[in-house]
Amino acid sequence: MFIGGSITGDVLVRVLATGTFDLLHPGHIHYLSEAKKLGDELYVIVARESMIRHKPRPIITDEQRLEMVSSLKIVDNALLGSESDIFDPIMQIMPDIIALGYDQGFDASQLENDLHSRGFDCKVVRIDSSLECSLCGSAKIVKKVLERYQE
Numbered sequence: 001m002f003i004g005g006s007i008t009g010d011v012l013v014r015v016l017a018t019g020t021f022d023l024l025h026p027g028h029i030h031y032l033s034e035a036k037k038l039g040d041e042l043y044v045i046v047a048r049e050s051m052i053r054h055k056p057r058p059i060i061t062d063e064q065r066l067e068m069v070s071s072l073k074i075v076d077n078a079l080l081g082s083e084s085d086i087f088d089p090i091m092q093i094m095p096d097i098i099a100l101g102y103d104q105g106f107d108a109s110q111l112e113n114d115l116h117s118r119g120f121d122c123k124v125v126r127i128d129s130s131l132e133c134s135l136c137g138s139a140k141i142v143k144k145v146l147e148r149y150q151e
């Protein structure tokens with residue numbers, strides 16, 4: 001998939017996906033695979049534990065979650081997010097498309113506007129589909145582990 005194509009230099013479409021990715025599961029793979037389909041290169045920002053306030057702290061450290069996501073075949077480049085301003089890494093990566101997950105609490109048009117007001121134009125799309133399975137969620141895995149060891 002190319003934009004602004006010419007014989008001398010086609011431009012790769014860069015897609016950015018984001019998330020915590022604690023305890024990797026097939027739902028994460030589904031999201032990342034759908035995101036990758038939107039372009040040519042998949043970049044991933046792995047959320048910092050210090051920035052996660054809307055749910056319990058991840059079990060796995062920032063560095064280990066980054067190592068796992070980086071090692072996925074479909075991921076071209078993964079990096080830890082900023083600990084202060086989520087717009088910093090976006091400006092570094094300069095994605096063409098940001099792919100939000102089905103349940104990520106960001107408003108696509110609001111995010112597009114926020115980026116625009118910082119002088120950066122980028123499409124923000126929502127991956128609507130989700131994978132349903134009994135352990136396709138980090139919190140579901142944690143719940144099962146707790147139940148198992150409390151038996």
Ligand SMILES: Cc1cc2nc3c(=O)[nH]c(=O)nc-3n(C[C@H](O)[C@H](O)[C@H](O)COP(=O)(O)O)c2cc1C
Pocket residue numbers: 018019020021045046047048049051052080081082083085086087088089090098100101103104105106
């Ligand atoms: C475009 C975008 C950029 C983000 N950048 C960062 C960041 O730099 N640092 C960070 O800790 N979290 C960042 N986040 C937030 C997390 O990646 C994650 O999406 C958020 O914590 C919601 O987590 P969950 O979907 O894993 O529950 C960003 C999210 C989006 C949508």
Ligand SMILES: Nc1ncnc2c1ncn2[C@@H]1O[C@H](COP(=O)(O)OP(=O)(O)OP(=O)(O)O)[C@@H](O)[C@H]1O
Pocket residue numbers: 018019020021022026027028030031055100101102103104129130131132133136137138139140
């Ligand atoms: N089952 C799933 N199907 C599709 N996408 C998913 C699924 N689970 C997570 N995602 C997507 O993966 C990205 C990272 O999600 P996150 O790390 O919060 O996973 P999670 O397993 O849902 O975590 P938690 O259970 O703590 O909420 C998000 O964009 C989210 O929408």
